[in-house]
Amino acid sequence: MDAIKMIEERRSVRKFKDMKVDRELMKEIISVSRYAPSWGNFQVARYTCVDDEATIKRLSTEGVNGFVYNVDTLKNAKGVLVLSYVKGKSGKLDKDEYVTSKDQDWEVFDAGLACQTFCLAAHEKGIGTTIMGVIDDEKISEIVSLPEEETVAALIVYGHPDESPVKTPRMAVEEISRFI
Numbered sequence: 816m817d818a819i820k821m822i823e824e825r826r827s828v829r830k831f832k833d834m835k836v837d838r839e840l841m842k843e844i845i846s847v848s849r850y851a852p853s854w855g856n857f858q859v860a861r862y863t864c865v866d867d868e869a870t871i872k873r874l875s876t877e878g879v880n881g882f883v884y885n886v887d888t889l890k891n892a893k894g895v896l897v898l899s900y901v902k903g904k905s906g907k908l909d910k911d912e913y914v915t916s917k918d919q920d921w922e923v924f925d926a927g928l929a930c931q932t933f934c935l936a937a938h939e940k941g942i943g944t945t946i947m948g949v950i951d952d953e954k955i956s957e958i959v960s961l962p963e964e965e966t967v968a969a970l971i972v973y974g975h976p977d978e979s980p981v982k983t984p985r986m987a988v989e990e991i992s993r994f995i
């Protein structure tokens with residue numbers, strides 16, 4: 816698929832068919848997602864794919880702060896990715912101290928790049944996704960038994976799309992750009 820077309824066409828999908836996504840296909844998508852750039856190429860993003868019904872139910876009832884929109888989306892979801900990252904690496908060079916004013920914020924930045932790369936790779940493979948930021952990261956860590964050195968960046972619900980969402984509006988280039 817043409818990259819620009821793919822970027823422009825990807826939409827958040829919140830309705831999915833009643834079938835799980837094959838785990839081998841998920842591995843292929845994650846394999847592509849590995850090519851997301853990262854601070855110092857530390858590759859701190861981690862991918863925990865949940866396709867177990869009971870665990871998805873727990874994520875929906877305990878992991879999204881009761882946010883109705885997300886609870887509804889997760890109700891019929893067949894797959895949820897817990898996108899986490901390894902803490903304390905991005906932003907540091909050789910010494911064990913952060914070298915920019917953003918301190919450790921670069922790790923969240925890396926996670927965001929991994930999210931978008933994952934969503935685009937999934938879209939190319941015919942899998943719909945929605946990134947969820949209204950979440951309870953500590954509760955989610957507990958539910959999926961995340962390793963101590965990681966923290967949750969976002970949930971990404973994924974599955975075989977059962978809707979074709981309309982195009983969401985974007986600001987004009989003139990509004991968001993300047994040239995010097």
Ligand SMILES: Cc1cc2nc3c(=O)[nH]c(=O)nc-3n(C[C@H](O)[C@H](O)[C@H](O)COP(=O)(O)O)c2cc1C
Nearest residue numbers: 825826827884885888945946947948949950980983
């Ligand atoms: C960091 C982040 C957090 C988001 N959180 C949520 C969320 O909690 N629930 C949800 O339904 N959509 C969420 N979204 C999806 C946005 O609403 C969506 O990307 C935006 O409206 C643009 O629509 P599009 O993805 O179809 O282009 C989030 C997106 C991002 C990037």
